[in-house]
Amino acid sequence: MNLIPELIERFTAIVGEKYALRDIQDIEPYLVEPRDKFGGKTSLVLRPAHVEEISAILRLATETGTAIIPQGGNTGLVGGQVPDESGNQIILSLSRLNAIRSIDTSGNLAIVEAGVVLQKLQGAAEQAGRLFPLSLGSEGSCQIGGNLSSNAGGTAVLAYGNTRELCLGVEVVLPTGEILNDLRTVKKDNTGYDLKDLFIGAEGTLGVITAAVMKLFPLPKGKGVAYAGLASPGDALKLLSLAQTHAGSSLTGFELMPRIGVEFSVAHTDGVRDPLQQPHNWYVLIDISSSRSAEDARETIEAILTEAFEAGLVEDATIAESTAQEKSFWHMREAMSEAQKPEGGSIKHDISIPVARIPDFIAEADASVLDLIPGARIVSFGHMGDGNLHYNISQPVGADKQAFLDRWVEVNKRVHDIVRAYKGSISAEHGIGQLKRKELFETKSPVALDLMRRIKKSFDPAGIMNPGKVI
Amino acid sequence: MNLIPELIERFTAIVGEKYALRDIQDIEPYLVEPRDKFGGKTSLVLRPAHVEEISAILRLATETGTAIIPQGGNTGLVGGQVPDESGNQIILSLSRLNAIRSIDTSGNLAIVEAGVVLQKLQGAAEQAGRLFPLSLGSEGSCQIGGNLSSNAGGTAVLAYGNTRELCLGVEVVLPTGEILNDLRTVKKDNTGYDLKDLFIGAEGTLGVITAAVMKLFPLPKGKGVAYAGLASPGDALKLLSLAQTHAGSSLTGFELMPRIGVEFSVAHTDGVRDPLQQPHNWYVLIDISSSRSAEDARETIEAILTEAFEAGLVEDATIAESTAQEKSFWHMREAMSEAQKPEGGSIKHDISIPVARIPDFIAEADASVLDLIPGARIVSFGHMGDGNLHYNISQPVGADKQAFLDRWVEVNKRVHDIVRAYKGSISAEHGIGQLKRKELFETKSPVALDLMRRIKKSFDPAGIMNPGKVI
Secondary structure (H helix, E strand, O other): OOOOHHHHHHHHHHHOHHHEEOOHHHHHHHHOOOOOOOOOOEOOEEOOOOHHHHHHHHHHHHHHOOEEEEEOOOOOOOOOOOOOOOEOEEEEEOOOOOOEEEEEOOOOEEEEEOOOEHHHHHHHHHHOOEEOOOOOOOOOOOEHHHHHHOOOOOOOHHHHOOHHHHEEEEEEEOOOOOEEEEOOOOOOOOOOOOOHHHHOOOOOOOOEEEEEEEEOEEOOOEEEEEEEEEOOHHHHHHHHHHHHHHHHHHEEEEEEEEHHHHHHHHHHOOOOOOOOOOOOOEEEEEEEEEOOOHHHHHHHHHHHHHHHHHOOOOOEEEEOOOHHHHHHHHHHHHOOOHHHHHHOOEEOOEEEOOHHHHHHHHHHHHHHHHHHOOOOEEEEEEEHHHOEEEEEEEOOOOOOHHHHHOOHHHHHHHHHHHHHHOOOEOEOOOOOOOOOHHHHHHHOOHHHHHHHHHHHHHHOOOOOEOOOOOO | OOOOHHHHHHHHHHHOHHHEEOOHHHHHHHHOOOOOOOOOOEOOEEOOOOHHHHHHHHHHHHHHOOEEEEEOOOOOOOOOOOOOOOEOEEEEEOOOOOOEEEEEOOOOEEEEEOOOEHHHHHHHHHHOOEEOOOOOOOOOOOEHHHHHHOOOOOOOHHHHOOHHHHEEEEEEEOOOOOEEEEOOOOOOOOOOOOOHHHHOOOOOOOOEEEEEEEEOEEOOOEEEEEEEEEOOHHHHHHHHHHHHHHHHHHEEEEEEEEHHHHHHHHHHOOOOOOOOOOOOOEEEEEEEEEOOOHHHHHHHHHHHHHHHHHOOOOOEEEEOOOHHHHHHHHHHHHOOOHHHHHHOOEEOOEEEOOHHHHHHHHHHHHHHHHHHOOOOEEEEEEEHHHOEEEEEEEOOOOOOHHHHHOOHHHHHHHHHHHHHHOOOEOEOOOOOOOOOHHHHHHHOOHHHHHHHHHHHHHHOOOOOEOOOOOO
């Protein structure tokens, strides 16, 4: 059942003809999501410019029982930002709310609208002599509102935290159209329930985040990025401990990569090459930020590697000699997910487990997956310092892609059962969306699910906010 | 109306005779709160030992509509932990849930029960070679459950965050008696709404926190504590900026104190003396923690002071030469609130404002208060690095104490109006409790209050959890 013309007219009147997309060609880009797993339909995409227009949209949606699907940069990996097949859900694009309202270098804060592209905020902060540390593969197109709604993680969580920790306050339009202005700029405020953190990570199911106060940090005075080849995840764990001892809070990244991931990145990504001469089973990227000086960063990273060589933890290593080389080391890591595509189907997992258990987990999960699918190529890489792995599995060479992908749920269950046994999370940073909704119901305690349902019902009685996602 | 005997019997049966206090002398200590502002009555204090007993208590309370007042170390400053005058509210003491269940040095985590005294956790962490950074004046008696329920701040927020930021997971008994086990030990987990942060800072109005996973940190390898005399809050602000530039995340404390506060502490606290020879209008305590070495901490603090002297920001300064001296510098600061008592009545404020506005705020608020009460002695001290001041006002010398205290609400309004104009918080770290409930209703937006009420109603339909507090 598509939206009836009268309803389309009423929503269109709020944003104006120009910003109410109804032509299928205009709508198409809003329906295609990065993994091509979730198609959907709609006959209307609304592109409001102001919080008041969003308020009017949600008020009308609640009045008429119309489902609203908020969408930022459309980079989400769990299908949280696309409508279902019914055709009667409206996409609400935040992309025109794209102003950086202010940057306050004395308070180290930026007030930004939801549609600001992450890279734009990073750049604006840097121009003001500050760091906005959130950094993701999709930073060129993802938006702050989506980052907040999914509590995005990325490569700098180790030192700076998730998006949740980078946010001081939010402005949210509730499903009823009411506007919650909680754009606080003070760090300490114990005046009642923590509403902000309910909206962060709720994936647009409780309201629409329209603006936020984000924390800025001093720009590091020096960076150091090293790339090391190792024998095993166990050695990587020891290296992590050593790096933490030497660098403390200066350790701003610690990424684990397997040989096969490096091979894929090198084979399928322009400009990526293996910085080490010999192949190694595993690799670690170490990122250091010094608040003191470039020499200090260099000394720290050299001290880590020297001790690691002496302890036999590292087989070979190289330190980036320029900013360009630092970027290329990171590019290798960031290209790894995309580089799986030319290798056929890939079954993904975004899991976290206690850091100290990572070597055991990898051994156990690898054996279990290979038992299930002999020849599967396991590309388990990611934010080891946070206990967060992208435990991705590329199809066996020559296997039928669709037949492999048809086993997605079965493989997920196998891997997630091990994650659950390790008391880990089945969604460390990507969220639930549509992809993991069924599994959330199986994983989360009934008490927690019940509380989530109570919150959802009391915030969104008409059930219009991103239905079919999360809860 | 007191509790009927049959009800007392049923609650008593859950914890056993020995742990159901009914004798007025046994009950008395649970009714007296630190500021003597909120008296109350009860005929029953329950001291359960296990989460299951708490579950049974709350189930019975919901069934019978009996109000439950959770109490930790009874150190709260806003009357959140004491019953009202009706006599029909039961105090639920958490003090027997006092086990540190585990300390995990590889994961840097401690799993602790709600009744663990803060100082005990600090000590256990230190014995394991780790730091639990939360530190408050009342750390010898306050408990982790109360710290979480009030989202306690204290002196280490600048580097380590509030209690909220130190907590990874919680176990909570809901008003219905259901147990939410969310004792997660992974840092990244994006699986649904952030329930944990709803209970943290809810002051026991949504459920009873019974256990938590708290973060530990590496012990600093070196400390440096300096005490400086300055001319003005404006100079203190510049000194803060300078300290942040030099120390970065090693700046673990930056406290502002006025001359009168130092005089009170020296006059009324055993073992406290002014470390500087001449009097100064203002003082700052700087605390540095180095992850590298004692020398590094010393060098950092010397570099800060050297530059501060050169810039004319500091009139005199001294660096602690021993751990004992570090403690005595801190003791001066921590005794300041208590040292107001012998000076007569004190009207308190726990406010935060954007850090850069502190000098303006102090000037404006001082003028306004002195206009209202000539001769009032303003003792505005606190966590300047967090924008959080305890803007306390001691009565004029020789004034009538009660007549002065009777102006509490009037003075609060005067000060808080200025706080609101500066977009600050009227409760930075102590919470709302009973003390600021009315003002919360006047300060918070109707939309936020409505959301809080919806949450309260959906979590606690019978209204048994700490009624009359917060919302």
